[in-house]
Structures are given as structure tokens and as C-alpha cells.
Amino acid sequence: MTNELITSANKPVSVDGKTYHVEIKRGQVANRILTVGDPSRARLISKRLDKILFAHESHRGFLTITGIYRNVPVSIVAIGMGLSMMDFFVREARMVVSGPLSIIRLGSCGSICSAQPGDVIVASGAFGIGRNYEFFSTRQGDPYIIWPLVKPDERLTGCLRQAVGKISEVFDGDVGNADSFYGSQGRTGDDFDDANGALLQRIHETHPRAAALEMESHMLFHLAEVSTGANGDQPRSVRAACALVVFADRSGNTFICPEKSTQVFGDIASAVLDALIADASEQTADMHPAAGS
Numbered sequence: 001m002t003n004e005l006i007t008s009a010n011k012p013v014s015v016d017g018k019t020y021h022v023e024i025k026r027g028q029v030a031n032r033i034l035t036v037g038d039p040s041r042a043r044l045i046s047k048r049l050d051k052i053l054f055a056h057e058s059h060r061g062f063l064t065i066t067g068i069y070r071n072v073p074v075s076i077v078a079i080g081m082g083l084s085m086m087d088f089f090v091r092e093a094r095m096v097v098s099g100p101l102s103i104i105r106l107g108s109c110g111s112i113c114s115a116q117p118g119d120v121i122v123a124s125g126a127f128g129i130g131r132n133y134e135f136f137s138t139r140q141g142d143p144y145i146i147w148p149l150v151k152p153d154e155r156l157t158g159c160l161r162q163a164v165g166k167i168s169e170v171f172d173g174d175v176g177n178a179d180s181f182y183g184s185q186g187r188t189g190d191d192f193d194d195a196n197g198a199l200l201q202r203i204h205e206t207h208p209r210a211a212a213l214e215m216e217s218h219m220l221f222h223l224a225e226v227s228t229g230a231n232g233d234q235p236r237s238v239r240a241a242c243a244l245v246v247f248a249d250r251s252g253n254t255f256i257c258p259e260k261s262t263q264v265f266g267d268i269a270s271a272v273l274d275a276l277i278a279d280a281s282e283q284t285a286d287m288h289p290a291a292g293s
């Protein structure tokens, strides 16, 4: 638990300007952010920075590393897993960064296309998959809700595809962002009645370009879609894109080995950072070398 004094319930920020969950304040986060799930992935990628200005792990497990990459301030933020963690991160980053915010998610996924463990998929869109709790009480309707597609930022996605494409084959497709690793990704078993035997087929019927399943991209693209300016005057101030390394092949029932995942993230880290700084003209006025103060 944080022991810092917070004076607003609506926007919980400490008296010295630090957000409640991610524990970041103005000047500690760049307006270009690479976000990952796993903190060890964030540390691996941070080795590509030329200089580290700020690093902090919050009491809720968010790890923020801010530094300089090819003369441009960037942050790498590990958020853990799931929709809520993405929501905390995007909203709290928005609170402390002025102007346009570019966010690339570099995550892992299960493949529901021909991509195999170790392959890279760049998202052309993302849709949500949620458990319909009403069904489990009433046995009426569908057990899962599949939401419409939300598009990422076209320019940032193009930069990502191009940069990663220089070092790896890039698969393209839509990403299903489930609210669980298990039931709503169609993983079956005997311990719970998840009513999900037909879910993967329904996903393919609803979204014919569905290529991957994971747990954060739709929330990221959704928040970008509904973002307003930092001062409420500028639509879509958040731009988002997403690249995923295949960890699980859902049709072949295979899973990546740890050495391979470390190798692939290591191989593409610089390319993803290159995509993030491709339009380096937009730098935040908040960032300065004394970021850690």
C-alpha cells in the first residue's frame, strides 16, 4: 500500500503529483511508450536504450523505465496482465504526459492462424471477447460476447510492420483480446463448466481475419479510440499499435520454449523502438534529463 497522501478520489494522485497505481509523475514518462506484460521483458528491452533516466516499480507491480533511444526520450512500461492493468496504465500515463502519446504494445499471444511459436504478428485490428455472466446464471443467450473490431493507428502500425519486417517475417491479422487466458480463449477442461467448446469457431466466423488471442490489445486500441486531447480539446491524442510474439499454437497445441521467446524479443526489440521513434518531431515538453527527480 502506498503511504503517500492523496487528496482526490476521482483522480487519485499524490500531493507531489504521482499517480496512485503506476506511481509516475510528470517528467518521468516520455510521450513514446513501449508497453509489455512481463517485467523481465521490459528489462531486456531497456538494454537497448542509450541511457536510463528513471526506473521505478510501483506497489501494484507496474515497472516504468524511461531513457533515451537514438536521442529520443522513450519509456518502457511493464503492466502485468489483463484489461484492467492496461486501463490503469494508459489512463495514468495520460494524466502525466502532455500532448500526443504514442503507445506500442509488444506482447505474447496464442496463434489461431498459420503463425507458429516464435513468429511475429502485427495487429491490423483488435476485438474484445468477454464472458457473458448472464448466460451462466440463466442459460439464455451466448456464453461469450464478441465485440466489433477497433483499428490501431495506421501510421504507427505501418512503421511497426516496416521496422519488424526488416528482421523477421511479419504475420498480419486481427487480435482477439479475451478477459481470461482460459475460458474466453476457448481453452477447455473438466474443472469448470466454461461452455466454450464452440468459441474458437465463433471467433473465426465473427472475425474472419482473427489471427491471435491475448489479453490487452483491444483495451489499448479502445482507449486510443476514445482519447481526447490532454486538455480535452483534441480528438484521439493517444495513438496505439501492437506486435505479438506467438507463444502458443492453439491448433497444434504447442508452446514456445523460454530460450526462443527471449531470443525473439531480443531480436525485435530495437525494431519496435525504431518504430516508436519514427516520427521524432513530436517530443513532449514534460521530459527532461532530470526525470528521476
Ligand code: R1P
Pocket (backbone or CB within 6 Å): 036, 037, 038, 080, 081, 082, 106, 107, 108, 109, 181, 214, 215, 216
Ligand atoms: C498471458 O500469459 C499473458 O500473455 C500475453 C497476454 O496478453 C497475457 O497478458 O501478453 P504478455 O506476454 O504481454 O503479458
Ligand code: URA
Pocket (backbone or CB within 6 Å): 108, 109, 110, 111, 181, 185, 213, 214, 215, 247, 248
Ligand atoms: N497469451 C495469451 O493470452 N494466450 C496465449 O495462448 C498465449 C499467450
